[in-house]
Amino acid sequence: MREGLEVTDAKAQTIGAMDALIAKYVDAQGGLMRALIALNDAYGYIDASALPRLATAFNITKAEVKGVISFYDDFARAPKGEHVLRLCQAEACQAVGSRELTAHACKKADVEMGETRADGRITIEPVYCLGLCANGPAAMVDGKLRARVSEADIDALLQAWEHEA
Numbered sequence: 074m075r076e077g078l079e080v081t082d083a084k085a086q087t088i089g090a091m092d093a094l095i096a097k098y099v100d101a102q103g104g105l106m107r108a109l110i111a112l113n114d115a116y117g118y119i120d121a122s123a124l125p126r127l128a129t130a131f132n133i134t135k136a137e138v139k140g141v142i143s144f145y146d147d148f149a150r151a152p153k154g155e156h157v158l159r160l161c162q163a164e165a166c167q168a169v170g171s172r173e174l175t176a177h178a179c180k181k182a183d184v185e186m187g188e189t190r191a192d193g194r195i196t197i198e199p200v201y202c203l204g205l206c207a208n209g210p211a212a213m214v215d216g217k218l219r220a221r222v223s224e225a226d227i228d229a230l231l232q233a234w235e236h237e238a
């Protein structure tokens with residue numbers, strides 16, 4: 074019983090914090106985008122429960138909010154893993170083996186592309202150009218750009234992540 078109350082309180086606090094955060098941008102120029110960025114930064118993703126709140130706050134439909142979120146790769150719709158590996162899937166990187174590199178990384182990490190591993194440790198997701206087209210395959214490792222990524226680089230990275238305390 075007590076545990077249930079704590080969960081309810083925590084959820085109410087989160088919703089209250091979410092509403093307060095959205096309210097900061099309601100009258101600002103580009104308010105919806107700024108609110109989405111703030112939510113994504115604060116929680117690591119934009120929870121489905123934020124959609125009706127954003128729609129009401131900005132006087133638009135939930136579908137319009139969803140459309141904006143879907144358009145930008147940087148807005149996550151689910152919690153990500155402790156570590157996030159983004160692998161470029163755009164043309165120039167494909168030409169130098171990004172598909173094979175991606176298959177290798179997913180197999181080694183035991184996670185599907187675009188998914189987070191069941192233990193919540195690793196997310197691997199696609200990205201479509203990181204501006205390193207002449208130095209592919211390109212990746213973003215926990216927010217940091219990496220160029221000319223090899224299978225050996227992936228192996229070393231995953232090994233380091235697996236051996237963290």
Ligand code: FES
Pocket residue numbers: 161162163164165166167201202203204205206207209211
């Ligand atoms: S195509 Fe991969 S970084 Fe541009």
